[in-house]
Amino acid sequence: xxxxxxxxxxxxxxxMFMSESYTFSTFFSGYLIGILLLLVLQRFIxxxxxxxxxxxxxxxxxxFTKELILSNIEIVKLVYKPKLDIKPGIxxxxxxxxxxxxxxxxxxxxxxxxGTLSIAxxxxxxxxxxxxxxxxxxxxxxxxxxxxxxxxIMEVTR
Amino acid sequence: xxxxxxDIIVDIxxxxxxxxxxxxxFSTSIGLLRFPDVYTRMHAATKAPxxxxxxxxxxxxxxxxxxxxxxxxxxxxxxxxxxxxVPVSGHMISRAAHRSxxxxxxxxxxxxxxxxxxxxxxxxxxx
Numbered sequence: 001x002x003x004x005x006x007x008x009x010x011x012x013x014x015x016m017f018m019s020e021s022y023t024f025s026t027f028f029s030g031y032l033i034g035i036l037l038l039l040v041l042q043r044f045i046x047x048x049x050x051x052x053x054x055x056x057x058x059x060x061x062x063x064f065t066k067e068l069i070l071s072n073i074e075i076v077k078l079v080y081k082p083k084l085d086i087k088p089g090i091x092x093x094x095x096x097x098x099x100x101x102x103x104x105x106x107x108x109x110x111x112x113x114x115g116t117l118s119i120a121x122x123x124x125x126x127x128x129x130x131x132x133x134x135x136x137x138x139x140x141x142x143x144x145x146x147x148x149x150x151x152x153i154m155e156v157t158r
Numbered sequence: 159x160x161x162x163x164x165d166i167i168v169d170i171x172x173x174x175x176x177x178x179x180x181x182x183x184f185s186t187s188i189g190l191l192r193f194p195d196v197y198t199r200m201h202a203a204t205k206a207p208x209x210x211x212x213x214x215x216x217x218x219x220x221x222x223x224x225x226x227x228x229x230x231x232x233x234x235x236x237x238x239x240x241x242x243x244v245p246v247s248g249h250m251i252s253r254a255a256h257r258s259x260x261x262x263x264x265x266x267x268x269x270x271x272x273x274x275x276x277x278x279x280x281x282x283x284x285x
Contacts, residue, residue: 119249
């Protein structure tokens with residue numbers, strides 16, 4: 001992947017020299033042309049096309065923004081509810097993610113999504129302890145997080 | 159004529175951004191007062207302000223750009239760093255609270271973390 005990005009920047013710089021205008025917008029259009037070239041020639045370049053991964057990162061960001069807005073609305077609803085009928089609790093979320101970077105990302109995403117707040121990570125990095133605002137069905141909460149966030153993070157990093 | 163209209167539209171958008179942002183931050187402070195224990199309060203303190211600050215920053219950014227033609231990168235950077243640091247501080251505060259044995263609110267609550275900590279400490283004590 002670093003090789004492809006380097007190639008893409010090289011194409012952009014060459015485009016800048018060929019059109020003899022050294023501004024950011026020329027660099028940008030050169031970069032777009034480079035993406036197009038790499039897309040057409042991806043059979044001859046080692047590794048998968050790197051824009052696929054960029055698109056996955058964007059998908060993760062869109063998912064995150066959606067969940068963030070939903071969680072905000074949910075918490076505001078709870079704040080103005082006259083009677084607090086919540087049932088908080090802490091459950092252990094088993095995770096398949098391995099590296100520190102992935103686990104940090106997952107814990108932060110959990111913290112910013114509806115009704116959940118990551119409290120701690122176990123020593124062997126296999127469990128994340130999550131405080132839930134309203135814990136009725138633990139299994140449902142675990143599968144919910146695993147289906148959305150863990151999957152999306154794994155698609156980006158692997 | 160059209161110039162005036164665009165100005166009014168931008169003003170309305172900026173006001174909506176600022177009002178939404180302030181509303182969410184106001185709700186956060188009410189939540190901090192109303193919720194029963196540290197953990198639920200951390201919920202209020204980590205979630206609602208993110209969108210509140212996003213609203214205020216974007217409102218300020220649009221206003222500066224349209225009125226004065228300034229592209230303020232600092233506002234966007236501030237937004238980014240708030241989004242990065244808020245969940246981390248929420249995590250650390252609630253973890254510190256749990257380690258200082260602050261009980262959860264409610265009856266018969268499920269607490270996997272306390273059990274795990276106990277299970278880890280007990281074998282050392284018995285040996």
